Amino acid sequence: MDAPAKSGQPLPRLDARLKVTGGARYPSDVAVANPAYACLATSAVARGSIRAIRLDEARAVPGLLDILTYQNANEIKPINFFSKGGQAASSIMPLSAPKIWHDGQIVALVVAETFEAASEAAQKIAVDYDEEPPTATIGSPGATVNAVADVSEEHKDPGFGDADAAFAAAPVKIDAEYSTPTQHHNPMELFTTTCLWSDGKLVVHEPSQYVYGMKNGVAAQLGMDPGDVRVVSAYIGGAFGSKGSLTSRTAIVALAAKRLGRPVKLVSTRDQGFTIATYRAETRHNVKLGADRNGKLLAYSHEAFELTSRPDDYNVAGTTTTAVMYNYGAVATRVNVVHADRNTPGFMRSPPEVPYMYALESAMDELAYALQMDPVELRRINDTAKDPNPGNPRPYTSRSLMRCFDQAAAAFGWEKRSPAPRSMRDGDWLIGWGCATACYPTQIAPAAARVSLTPDGWARVQIAAHEIGTGAYTVIGQAAAERLGLELDRVKVELGDTALPPGPIAGGSNTTASATAAIVKACDAIREKLFRAAAGSNQGALAGKPIADLDLAGGRIVAGDVSEPLTAAFKYMGQAAIEEYVESVPHGLAADAMEKLYRGRVALAGGPKGEKLMFAFGAEFVEARVHARTGEIRVPRAVGAFAAGHIMNPRTAHSQLMGGMIWGISAALHEATEIDERSARYVNDNLADYLIPVNADIQTVDVIFVSETDREINPLGVKGLGELGNVGTNAAVANAVFHATGLRVRDLPIRLEKLLPSV
Amino acid sequence: MRPFIYHRATSDSAALQTVIGGAAPRDQPPTSARAQFIAGGTTMLDLMKLDVMRPSEVIDINRIAGLDQVEKTPDGLRLGALARMADVARHPLLADYPVIAQSLTLAASPQLRNMATLGGNVLQRTRCTYFRDPSWKACNKRDPGSGCAALDGFNRSHAVLGVSDHCIATYPGDFAQALIALDALVEIRRQGGERVLAFADLHRKPGDRPDIETALAPDELIAAFRVPAAPWTRRSLYLKIRDRQSYEFALASAAVALDLAGDGAVRQARIALGGVATVPWRAREAEAALVGHKVADDVAQRAAEIAFRDAQPRRRNAFKVELGRRALQRALLETASLEI
Ligand SMILES: Cc1cc2nc3c(=O)[nH]c(=O)nc-3n(C[C@H](O)[C@H](O)[C@H](O)COP(=O)(O)OP(=O)(O)OC[C@H]3O[C@@H](n4cnc5c(N)ncnc54)[C@H](O)[C@@H]3O)c2cc1C
Numbered sequence A: 001m002d003a004p005a006k007s008g009q010p011l012p013r014l015d016a017r018l019k020v021t022g023g024a025r026y027p028s029d030v031a032v033a034n035p036a037y038a039c040l041a042t043s044a045v046a047r048g049s050i051r052a053i054r055l056d057e058a059r060a061v062p063g064l065l066d067i068l069t070y071q072n073a074n075e076i077k078p079i080n081f082f083s084k085g086g087q088a089a090s091s092i093m094p095l096s097a098p099k100i101w102h103d104g105q106i107v108a109l110v111v112a113e114t115f116e117a118a119s120e121a122a123q124k125i126a127v128d129y130d131e132e133p134p135t136a137t138i139g140s141p142g143a144t145v146n147a148v149a150d151v152s153e154e155h156k157d158p159g160f161g162d163a164d165a166a167f168a169a170a171p172v173k174i175d176a177e178y179s180t181p182t183q184h185h186n187p188m189e190l191f192t193t194t195c196l197w198s199d200g201k202l203v204v205h206e207p208s209q210y211v212y213g214m215k216n217g218v219a220a221q222l223g224m225d226p227g228d229v230r231v232v233s234a235y236i237g238g239a240f241g242s243k244g245s246l247t248s249r250t251a252i253v254a255l256a257a258k259r260l261g262r263p264v265k266l267v268s269t270r271d272q273g274f275t276i277a278t279y280r281a282e283t284r285h286n287v288k289l290g291a292d293r294n295g296k297l298l299a300y301s302h303e304a305f306e307l308t309s310r311p312d313d314y315n316v317a318g319t320t321t322t323a324v325m326y327n328y329g330a331v332a333t334r335v336n337v338v339h340a341d342r343n344t345p346g347f348m349r350s351p352p353e354v355p356y357m358y359a360l361e362s363a364m365d366e367l368a369y370a371l372q373m374d375p376v377e378l379r380r381i382n383d384t385a386k387d388p389n390p391g392n393p394r395p396y397t398s399r400s401l402m403r404c405f406d407q408a409a410a411a412f413g414w415e416k417r418s419p420a421p422r423s424m425r426d427g428d429w430l431i432g433w434g435c436a437t438a439c440y441p442t443q444i445a446p447a448a449a450r451v452s453l454t455p456d457g458w459a460r461v462q463i464a465a466h467e468i469g470t471g472a473y474t475v476i477g478q479a480a481a482e483r484l485g486l487e488l489d490r491v492k493v494e495l496g497d498t499a500l501p502p503g504p505i506a507g508g509s510n511t512t513a514s515a516t517a518a519i520v521k522a523c524d525a526i527r528e529k530l531f532r533a534a535a536g537s538n539q540g541a542l543a544g545k546p547i548a549d550l551d552l553a554g555g556r557i558v559a560g561d562v563s564e565p566l567t568a569a570f571k572y573m574g575q576a577a578i579e580e581y582v583e584s585v586p587h588g589l590a591a592d593a594m595e596k597l598y599r600g601r602v603a604l605a606g607g608p609k610g611e612k613l614m615f616a617f618g619a620e621f622v623e624a625r626v627h628a629r630t631g632e633i634r635v636p637r638a639v640g641a642f643a644a645g646h647i648m649n650p651r652t653a654h655s656q657l658m659g660g661m662i663w664g665i666s667a668a669l670h671e672a673t674e675i676d677e678r679s680a681r682y683v684n685d686n687l688a689d690y691l692i693p694v695n696a697d698i699q700t701v702d703v704i705f706v707s708e709t710d711r712e713i714n715p716l717g718v719k720g721l722g723e724l725g726n727v728g729t730n731a732a733v734a735n736a737v738f739h740a741t742g743l744r745v746r747d748l749p750i751r752l753e754k755l756l757p758s759v
Numbered sequence B: 001m002r003p004f005i006y007h008r009a010t011s012d013s014a015a016l017q018t019v020i021g022g023a024a025p026r027d028q029p030p031t032s033a034r035a036q037f038i039a040g041g042t043t044m045l046d047l048m049k050l051d052v053m054r055p056s057e058v059i060d061i062n063r064i065a066g067l068d069q070v071e072k073t074p075d076g077l078r079l080g081a082l083a084r085m086a087d088v089a090r091h092p093l094l095a096d097y098p099v100i101a102q103s104l105t106l107a108a109s110p111q112l113r114n115m116a117t118l119g120g121n122v123l124q125r126t127r128c129t130y131f132r133d134p135s136w137k138a139c140n141k142r143d144p145g146s147g148c149a150a151l152d153g154f155n156r157s158h159a160v161l162g163v164s165d166h167c168i169a170t171y172p173g174d175f176a177q178a179l180i181a182l183d184a185l186v187e188i189r190r191q192g193g194e195r196v197l198a199f200a201d202l203h204r205k206p207g208d209r210p211d212i213e214t215a216l217a218p219d220e221l222i223a224a225f226r227v228p229a230a231p232w233t234r235r236s237l238y239l240k241i242r243d244r245q246s247y248e249f250a251l252a253s254a255a256v257a258l259d260l261a262g263d264g265a266v267r268q269a270r271i272a273l274g275g276v277a278t279v280p281w282r283a284r285e286a287e288a289a290l291v292g293h294k295v296a297d298d299v300a301q302r303a304a305e306i307a308f309r310d311a312q313p314r315r316r317n318a319f320k321v322e323l324g325r326r327a328l329q330r331a332l333l334e335t336a337s338l339e340i
């Protein structure tokens, strides 16, 4: 099937106006009758147990309604961590015991008549702890280490050949340690939950990247039939992974609303967001690259350590991506998790690729200098069309990496680069140019959808997919508009509600591929019915035409230059609407994947998992400027070229990629959650001290779409790109800073104190 | 946030009357008094929401007439304490005092500068994260005698000059560096009178009482700042070094004003350092070292070394010694080469 024309148009978002005028109702904006307001109290120690909770002062606050603690509300049933068959973001269950697992663990929920009273009472709760010395991070005393391959059913460390021997024998080598810091998503929208009950049924308004997961998880925690729980999340004010699995707050708020017999609304604080949700854990990497003098990679080995909580084995194990990136001669990898007294980490935009590609792409740059070779050429020499493992030479369905490099390099002006470090300068500013590969696995999930069409040419599309700011309403609407021959404004799209057919988790950049696969299938069923009616009738202009000649366009059924209005076909059928409910299960998944979707379990196909490798690629180029006296680092210019199959909507895609690159710059230079090592507590848990760039820090960010057609990946030939843009940027910035200063910073973020010795 | 009583004063005498009604003993700092003034509220409300400042009465001084003027006086400039940062920064009279205008423009964000007043600005409180979050038990500034979590904690933003074993919190403001460099004075109103203090005497180093930050009593109101006219004010600038381009406190900053002879030799220098000290910091010995010399790399470097001779770095802020020196060196060179 050809990529449909309309679906490639840069249409403005359906919800653009609503969003800028306040008309888009985010979950905490939804008005409920007579709400009570909740605030959380969280632990001030990272390890130990609660000896006493003193509530007298809090109870004395006028307007106080209820305080839930483990002593009076220990009734939430445990559910499994999401990678162990459940939906939970952490296996630490809320208010279940006096044990403290991490800083900022929820110890009480206060409910009051007003938000002010609830927050005052929460501040007045006094907790006494029996403290134990906590373990803060990788390398801290008390940390325990496991190989991921030993603790995970899914992960096997990729490798082939004798990488040690190949490395030992290689004439040119790099052997370096890299590290990435703790980072928090900090979406604009805070972590909110509103719960209301009626007739034993629960409605939850909470920003969620997976409403079916939340519905099933909360039902299990509360011992309810999932059919009696509805989760509504029509708009999500930024998520980036932090709203993907079920955090502990939801069930507590539900419980509070039940006890009170009144809706309860929680808006947590910014600092609580650092500990009641997830984060990107800190990682450490040892990367070895060995090459011959022509740059051909002979060996790649990569050992990584990722931080996680005590009870959970959360890991991202990005070596499954890096091990297929280039045409290595031999590969050895090993990924470890390090358990400490911390909250459980979780998905954050491009979870595996961001830290692992930072390490690999930094090492590739170091190798290019060691070879005195242009870094673009090094990637060209080692480009590959298949898995380099000769035992499993799976082809890429498509891979346009070098076309991305060439187009981005041309736009950036790379040929004007003088290769030696510290050789470019503008007055007091040292200038450096760097580049790196971006990639993201192309994934697809099962999805169900309902599409209906009425004779007046209006369509309605219903799927519990999620609008996390990416433009999902628009892109999903475009797919239906295209197949039904309608303008986009004739399509009503409903998302983010478990009253709708189950859609995929908004994670792994799979929404567009998965949702549109189901929607196209539903639309095709509608087409089929209309065409049969029009062609099969014994009257009308299309009577007797072969069905294959019919199409829908401009609200009519057409065949060449003859056409009939939709109304005619509906009349022949004697129907006033057609509604199709479809399920779509992508190739490569187990037979029960669809059934699991209804139960709130995630299954994704594609990426590095199947018989073929499915990835989107990009190349990113960055200019860094470093002040020669005081070491400030600025990035005035970035260019990214990306090949991601068919681009459904260049406008929303551009925003995703540009935003990704900006985040990449942010992660390279600014973002880090600082941990007080003595107490294992986060220190800069606010937006004044957790730095992200301001407008003045971001100047030119150019996004180039490299055309690519891939008919194998999914019906519309789309590759997810929501997470592509911020992969590679870290390394591109670090490589540019090295080129500017001659100093290689291998520990993110790159801050001026790390550069002072070089300037 | 705790409940509080809100008063609105329309005259300074009314404000002082009200504050006395709720005042703590006069030897307590204003920041722990029962009744406290609020101007733009950009420090005060933040810290009240965080449960760090807990006044039970708040006296809004924004409606007091006549305290928001920017005027030229026979001696120089007079800046009313209620003037907004944004209004002062773009005031034409500031053209002869670029260091002041720049220190204001480079601070905070446009929204904050529209709200925040000069009086509140000089009294803004430290950004030490341990201070701003009461779940950290040890903070001598917030809770005298409780210890200092920052000494061996995450202290990247903390001070290297003027520190004590009890507190190393940085004085975060920018404008105060311009004031102290230019020998400003503070007009202070109290019940039945007024006193004038050298701006350099307003702030107190932490010593063993980091909770006492200024020489103000709870019943004293800052009315204005006086900046004397001087031959060096025109050749002045404020250099602010930070991780990002805008909207961030200084990691290191330098307010510099120079009076140069015809041959370029320094007749008089004024230097203040921000982001590196516990109080607005005047570097008088460094100033003296410049006199009689043309500002070149080596001269500037020597002055910078003198300025940081007594620095006491900790683990995460050790870089500030070198960064502060380089910021000063750069500021001196740039000031000397200004076309005026
Ligand atoms: C996000 C953020 C970023 C910032 N960035 C910067 C920056 O980069 N550089 C910088 O310099 N500042 C910065 N600030 C601080 C800001 O400049 C101050 O908060 C502001 O100037 C305080 O003025 P205000 O009028 O709002 O004071 P208020 O908050 O109203 O008062 C502050 C204190 O001063 C007292 N007070 C106020 N006026 C008087 C008076 N006339 N007499 C006696 N006591 C008085 C109050 O009682 C209170 O204790 C930032 C603030 C924020 C929130």
Ligand code: SF4
Pocket: B126, B128, B129, B130, B131, B138, B139, B140, B141, B142, B147, B148, B149, B150, B151, B166, B167, B168, B169, B210
């Ligand atoms: S440095 Fe000062 S403000 Fe910060 S924790 Fe120590 S005593 Fe408190």
